[in-house]
Amino acid sequence: MRIAHAELRWVRMPLVAPFRTSFGTSYDRDTIVLRMVTDEGAEGWAECGAEIDPLYSEEWLDGVDLVLRDHLLPRLVALGDEVTAARVKPALEPVKRHFMAKHLLETAVLDAELKSARMPFATYLGSVRERVPAGVSVGIMDAHADLLAAVAGYLDAGYVRIKLKIEPGWDIEPVRLVRKEFGDIQLQVDANTAYTLMDAQHLARLDEFGLLLIEQPLREDDLRGHAELARLIRTPVCLDESITSARDAATAIAMRACSVINVKPSRVGGYLEARRIHDVAAANGIPVWCGGMLETGIGRAPNLALAALPGFVLPGDTSASARYYTQDITAPFELDADGCIAVPGGPGIGVDVLNEVLAGFTDRVVPLSV
């Protein structure tokens, strides 16, 4: 197929509550939505996982906008009417990394391609479930009481797994209190690279709480350190920021740097690479789960399809829309009575974009030359 039209929409949506991690606090969610139309009139949508500032990873929204316009899209347009999702990665290969920008293009092409074929993401990716259990990510708070109230609210809402953001000074005590207050719920923590090997003894104090995993305790480029840490603590080590490709996954697994992987299509360049990571992990007996980047429904929908693949055996951060937004730009995703969210069944991402709502949150539209 040929790309007939494409545009970037800079979007800002208020968060229902500030979301604080070891790398900063977000009060709104800024993102870029890519809308693509093919010569057959199929519309492809994708949502960027990068943040406004390069604090989660080296990518950020201004950089995505620039690299996509100046270096990535021209390579895709050069394919003429041979554009397919499978050809996106090879066409963009000469540009190093920039996975969140590449994910935007590949996902919009895949959405348009699947809509033309009237095939849901779930069918294409190989989903085996109609609904997936929802976990939730809980930010660092000002006081222990606020944390306990937030966790109680999420458990009442039906979330089947709680993930606590931690950092030095907010780790052992919050976990101890949540364990004491809520018993043997499925509980894990995410440090977003906030610790070093010097903290190994301190992190070993988390072992008594029977956590499912500790996510990305060390720097994103320190696989050796994670392998060393994994020998010093009992809590399973899960990697997020460190894993940007199936090759990274293979290396981390071979080095025993992790025993669980958080898979995020936006971090690894798209759903095709996310599935490759799933396959590499499954071949090595490593469980994976679907991470989140505070996606609106445009990103949440395909993530749910991915989370329904056989190797996604742990609850992910595919929370309900209401976890972050009072008004989503698609119909809201909601938990059912079992704490699960239904995998969209329509063609492509399987949800319709609410154009008026999107327009209300759109700061500016950047037409792209194709």
Ligand SMILES: CC(=O)N[C@@H](Cc1ccc2ccccc2c1)C(=O)O
């Ligand atoms: C749900 C969750 O914890 N996500 C990321 C961290 C994160 C936190 C805050 C964000 C704000 C704007 C965009 C992306 C963001 C990602 C993680 O797993 O590490």
Ligand SMILES: [Mg+2]
């Ligand atoms: Mg994480």
